[in-house]
Amino acid sequence: MTSSVFSQIVLPLCLFIIMFGMGLSLQIADFTRVGRYPKAVLLGTFGQMVLLPIAGFAVAAWLMPSAALAIGLVLLAACPGGTTSNLVTYLARGDLALSITLTAISSLLTIFTIPLIVSLAFLTFADASTQVQVPVGTMMAALFAITLLPVIIGMAVRAKAARFAAWLEPKINLFGALFLVFLIIVITAKQGDRIITQVTSSGVATLVLNVFMMGAGFLAARGFRLNADQSTSITIEIGIQNSTLAIMVATSFLSNPEIAIPAAVYSITMYLTGAVVIGLRHRQRRLAPKPATTLANGEA
Structure with a gap:
């Protein structure tokens, strides 16, 4: 299988299947939950769509040693939350409905924002080795076909056959996790001897971006007086991105595997920090005071 066939056919097709599973x-x-808790949705969306890309530019300029890695980090920051953020939110006992809502909204908006933010990243960081004409229009159309369209199809299937959708969704989620591992292996093999230096450099930057944005999301949520469950969801949604989508854009549209390195490293980082959040939440819930109850016979 040639590199071109993998990046132009296999990778987009697999991402289509993964996004269908999200649908x-x-x-x-x-x-439509925006009307039910607009403050939480607007705060989470602003964090994902505005603060996260800004932080991506800042961390890339500060820590990334090459133009390709800097662009890759910004690309990652421009991507929406994925099904992983919903899973981590569920395990952390956050507000799952809010998490799913934020993932849905960001997936819709990033069809337009990813090409624009990536173009700005090239203008900011590109050197002679990374010069490329970002196909903004083509990328928007392809992102619609590969991300939003399968989500719409998945939602239609759920509306018509809810039991079948419930049976199929976890199987596609497992496929997505295994495919992400496969992608990391492929990218590592392609980079050869340079991979150790790239991973070391990217690891620090992705960890800083991940931890900083999780902390910022949590503080903002508490500052706006959201409850613990909503704060957990916003913390995770801002901190965990769709790294598979970032890898696809880097290899299929930008034809530069080095740009995919931050997303590949981030795929490991986000599970580690996600596990920390899950552990802290379970500890918080365990130590929380139990509500007073009244015994059936009237004794307090």
């Missing part, structure tokens, strides 16, 4: 978990109500 199986969504329904129209997930896009």
Whole structure:
């Protein structure tokens, strides 16, 4: 299998399947919850769509040693939350409905924002080795076909066959996790001897971006007086991005595997920090005071 066939056919097709699986978990109500808790949705969306890309530019300029790695970190920051953020939110006992809503909204908006933010990243960081004409229009159309369209199809399947969707969704989620591991192996093999230096450099930057944005999301949520469950969801949604999508854009549209390195490293980082959040939340819930109850016979 040639590199071109993998990046132009296999990778987009697999991402289509993964996004179809995400659609199986969504329904129209997930896009209409803004009216029920607008403050939480607006704060989470602002964090994902504005603060995260800004932080990506700042951390890339500060820590990334090469133009390709800097562009890759910004690309990662421009991507929406994925199904992993929903899973971590569920395990951390956060507000799952809010998490799914934020994932749905960001997935819709990033069809337009990813090409624009990536173009700005090239203008900011590109050198002679990374010069490329970013196909903004083509990328928008392809992102619609590979991300939003399969989500719509998945939602339609769930609306017509909810039991089948519930049976199929976890199987596609497992496929997505295994495929992400495969992608990391492929990227590592392509980079050869340079991979150790690239991973070391990217590891620090991705960890800083991940931890900083999780902390910023949590502090902002508490500052706006959101409850613990909503704060957990916003912390995770801002901190965990769709790294598979970032890898696809880097290899299929930008044809530069080095740009995919930050997303590949981040794929490991986000599970580590996600596990920390899950552990802290379970500790918080365990230590929380139990509500007073009244015994059936009237004794307090």
